Amino acid sequence: VKRIGVLTSGGDAPGMNAAIRAVTRVATNIGIEVYGIYDGYRGMVEGKIQPLTRRDVSDILDRGGTMLGSARLPEFKSLEVREKAVEQLKKFGIEAVVVIGGDGSYRGALALTEMGINCIGLPGTIDNDISSTDETIGFNTALTTIVDAVDKLRDTSSSHHRCSVVEVMGNRCGDLALFAGISTGAEIVITSETGFDEGEVLDRLREFDVVKKKNHALVIISEKITDVEVFARKVSQHTGFSGRATILGHVQRGGSPVPADRILASRMGEKAVDLLMQGIGGQCVGTQSGNIVGVPIEEALNMPAKSRKELQNLFDRLV
Numbered sequence: 001v002k003r004i005g006v007l008t009s010g011g012d013a014p015g016m017n018a019a020i021r022a023v024t025r026v027a028t029n030i031g032i033e034v035y036g037i038y039d040g041y042r043g044m045v046e047g048k049i050q051p052l053t054r055r056d057v058s059d060i061l062d063r064g065g066t067m068l069g070s071a072r073l074p075e076f077k078s079l080e081v082r083e084k085a086v087e088q089l090k091k092f093g094i095e096a097v098v099v100i101g102g103d104g105s106y107r108g109a110l111a112l113t114e115m116g117i118n119c120i121g122l123p124g125t126i127d128n129d130i131s132s133t134d135e136t137i138g139f140n141t142a143l144t145t146i147v148d149a150v151d152k153l154r155d156t157s158s159s160h161h162r163c164s165v166v167e168v169m170g171n172r173c174g175d176l177a178l179f180a181g182i183s184t185g186a187e188i189v190i191t192s193e194t195g196f197d198e199g200e201v202l203d204r205l206r207e208f209d210v211v212k213k214k215n216h217a218l219v220i221i222s223e224k225i226t227d228v229e230v231f232a233r234k235v236s237q238h239t240g241f242s243g244r245a246t247i248l249g250h251v252q253r254g255g256s257p258v259p260a261d262r263i264l265a266s267r268m269g270e271k272a273v274d275l276l277m278q279g280i281g282g283q284c285v286g287t288q289s290g291n292i293v294g295v296p297i298e299e300a301l302n303m304p305a306k307s308r309k310e311l312q313n314l315f316d317r318l319v
């Protein structure tokens with residue numbers, strides 16, 4: 001392999017730049033040329049491709065977002081669209097590609113590998129919803145952002161005897177909510193795993209107020225479960241707390257990556273290059289018990305979601 005491409009795809013995540021830098025530096029240091037593919041698979045199809053030198057990836061390690069831009073391209077499922085992409089890669093002499101993104105991006109990487117372009121996936125998403133890795137690039141930074149926000153909400157909630165209902169991202173994975181709940185000492189965490197029984201949550205809030213005499217209550221809830229504005233109004237109507245909703249939104253996706261994400265991204269970028277140099281494609285990189293591993297994408301996509309029973313129990317025992 002003489003020339004590889006790198007792209008970021010799907011929702012961006014802090015640490016993607018660190019991964020791009022690692023891929024570029026590790027590869028160029030062994031004489032492999034690296035090309036940046038801009039705006040994900042869309043840019044691949046459109047030929048938005050340019051060489052990346054080691055200088056091009058200077059000063060990006062600490063930056064959020066992705067210097068390559070990112071996009072979602074559902075049309076990449078179509079063979080015709082992928083054929084156009086392969087044509088472009090051939091035009092630029094790109095023999096293999098590192099794809100940094102979530103599980104949707106992995107599917108594209110697998111399909112390209114099956115068309116003769118070896119691809120390696122790196123888990124770049126704040127959601128931590130990829131079963132083949134203990135942690136995804138960006139998760140720890142997003143978690144830090146959430147914890148910082150919730151700590152602040154706790155201060156003002158205590159002053160006003162309020163219940164803050166905080167909606168966090170996660171795209172159906174409850175990790176951001178649960179990990180933030182443990183980190184902030186929230187009263188209640190609601191995820192797709194815990195389920196949501198509105199009446200029961202209101203009962204518990206009344207108990208925190210009347211029996212436990214709490215000054216505030218923090219409820220952290222995963223997105224896509226309920227309308228938090230409506231729920232916060234019900235808290236005001238049916239409990240002694242006044243409810244306030246905060247939707248953290250895309251602020252969770254930005255910011256300078258925490259060191260753990262910079263290190264994870266650097267290790268994973270290195271592994272991606274090493275796998276490609278061994279002629280391996282169709283794998284994704286993950287950490288398992290602290291070790292960096294390559295896992296066949298097909299296997300990774302079929303793995304069951306990680307069980308969070310133990311952490312959920314811990315949360316319950318800490319309340």
Ligand code: F6P
Binds near residue numbers: 011170
């Ligand atoms: O996958 C990352 C993520 O931020 C999810 O947590 C969220 O559901 C989704 O992307 C939001 O997507 P968009 O940025 O397209 O609104």
